[in-house]
Amino acid sequence: MNAPILQVVDLNVEYQNPLRTGTAVDGLSFDIARGEALALVGESGCGKSTTALSLLKLLPSDTRITGSAAFHGRDLVSATDLEMQDVRGREIGIVFQEPMTSLNPVYRIGWQIGEVLRRHLGISRSEARNRTLELLEHVALPDAARKIDAYPHELSGGQRQRVMIAMAIALKPQLLIADEPTTALDASVREQILGLIDRLRRELNMAVLLISHDLPLVSRWTDRVIIMHHGKAMEALPSPDLFTAGRHPYTRGLIGASIRLDDGKRYDRARLAEVQAVRKPDGEFDFTLKQAVSATTGMLPTAGPALTVRDLVVQYGGSRAVDGVSFTIPKGHTLGLVGESGCGKSSLSRAIMGLVRPASGEIVLGEDPLSGLSSRAMRPHRKRLQMVFQDPFASLNPRHSVGTILSGVLQANGVSSSVERHRRIRETLDQVGLAYNSIHRLPHEFSGGQRQRIAIARALILRPELIICDEPTSALDVSVQAQILNLLADLKHELGLTYLFISHDLAIVRYISDEVMVMRSGKILERGSTETIWEAPNHEYTRTLIAAAA
Incomplete structure (x- = not known):
């Protein structure tokens, strides 16, 4: 292993402003070498993002930072703002979670990357544009020669993240900080972005500090992992051994609550493990692991369909968001709906809920047709059909x-x-x-x-018959996600509920669903039992999704 280029010793970060007070990072120490990928993993509020921002001095000015962070022997904690201007971008690059809020919406992407080059290298506009085009091609942005003049809103989420990576590596930094770079992306796009970061790490011999709450992701794409909770390091271990060698109760709890495509976990076999942290009087935490328990025999599905959709078309202007979709959900079943962003999942759910009017087709709840009903006529049926949204x-x-x-x-x-x-x-x-x-x-x-x-x-x-769950766990940490999935499974057993479960997370869909539909470009490509879809998918697109999520 190469000598460390970054050595963090006893890092402490304390917020002291009206919006936030208290210790966010508490005595954290780690190092990272050139060409190495290190992950900081933990749930929201554990201090992993604060750690990254503290290294670049991007926290509010009244934040108290102590300890040391030696980058090539120079302490970043005690560095002045003027000194940090030469570190940011040139020596340490950063990719943030949401590129749409990081890119300036009123400037073309080529200009924004070129500004970094002009500011640090003092080159001309034409030379900066040529270098920018090379960078966009290097990060495999499709049709880079045309999209160099695009605005951020004209690109997809994955393309915007490629632009952010191009900007972060423009000056060939020795350390790249990637702060949840794929959280909002589909499985196939996530695979592409992580593969890109890994390729650049190897080509440029660049260290990568990856911040994530996704244990399967870091076990695959990094060399070492540090598990954080409430600002402290709970455990450090090689990433490939994360799921087998983790010993700390908190690590074991996160592992038990995590779902992977290959772990065989199913709601009808056992509930997910749950981890709870309780603060003791001395300020330390006790971790209690509620082990996964065998699932009780579920309420048998009642005969007949809960929902029937026939030849449904939802159209915006001249574009079809839902194109001739037909399916039935039997009572007491969970039907998982997967597909990438823009495939029509949300438009389909809104049409079923009566929030958008279909151009054609039929929607039948039980035996009652809903298509074409006025708002007044729809009202008695709304209590039978409810929805849980992504962001509560x-x-x-x-x-x-x-x-x-x-x-x-x-x-x-x-x-x-x-x-x-x-x-x-x-x-x-x-x-x-x-x-x-x-x-x-x-x-x-x-x-x-x-x-x-x-x-x-x-x-x-309202005692509904059918609940549409639209990405109900995507904004939640892994332990909380496990609690919500267990709750949905328990309620289904107790009340005989029917679910339409929409998600881009294939592992979660496999865990919670009885059957799965795969959607692309407004159409249903295939449908089958959970086992059939994962073990013998018919469509090439389905196989691509599964491979990307594995």
Whole structure:
């Protein structure tokens, strides 16, 4: 192994501003050598992103940073702002999680990359443009000669991330920090971006510090991994050994809660393990691992379809987002719907919910046709058909308490008795694992997982027959994701619910679904049992998706 180019010793970061106070990084030490890929892994708030930002001095000026971070012998912690201007970009590059918020929307991408070259190298505009084109071709941006003049909004998410990587490596830095670079991307695009970073690491002999909450991802794409919790390193080990050699209770908990395509986990065989961290009086944490338990025999599906869709077409202008889709979900089943961004998944779910009007086709809930119904005629059916959205914080009214949110749903659907409303609210909160006194609190006072439980309670309180789950776990950490998936499986068993489960995460779909449909360009390419789709897929596109997610 090469000598370390970065040595971090006893790094401490303390926020001291009105928006955030407290210790975010607590005595963290690690090193990284040229050509090595090191991962910092942990859940939201563990300090991994703060660690990365502290190395480049990108935190608020009133943040207190102590310890040392020696980069080629020069301490980044004590470096001045002027000294850091030469480090950022030239010696250490960074790729952020969301390129759309990192790129300037009013400048063409070629100009933005060229600005980095002109600022640090002092070259002319024409030379900067030529170098920019070389960089875009190096990161395999399709049709780079044309897209060099594109604005960020004219590119796909994966293409924008390629632009960010081109910008980050423009000056051939010795260390690249990649902060959750693929979180919002589809499986096949994620594979391409991680493969690109790995190729550049090897070609440029560049160190990579990868920040992620995805254990399967880091076990494949990095050399070493550090597991973080509440600002501290819990354990460090070789990445390929993560799933077999992890010993710390927190590491074991994350491993038990994680789902991989090849691990054989299924909701009808066993629930996922859950890890809980409880702070002790001395400030340290105790970690409790709730082991996976065998699934109880599920409620047998009732005869007949819960939902039937025939030849459905959803059209925006002259473009078909859903193109002649037909399928049936039997009562008590979970149908998984997978496909890349833009394939028509969300348009299909909105059409079923009556939020967009189809151009043609039929939607039948049970035995009741919904197609063509007016808003007034649709109202009696809405209580039978509910939806859980991707981001609970965006879908819950921030000014209303939980009690007001749930009571309002009942009032809007004809439950006039306050006694009955309170009874239903208490019963539903108990079903989703929340205390009754939660009714007095606002959404921002809950964690992400608790907010998603509230969103599930809002859907559940009307006693629906079918719930559409639109990416319900994509914004959640791995341990919280396990809790929500276990909850959905338990509710299905207890209440005989039917789910349409939409996700781009194939491992989760395989775990929670009885059958799977694969969608592309508005069409259903194939449908089959979970085992059939993964073990013997018929369509080449399905095989590509599975290979990318493996």
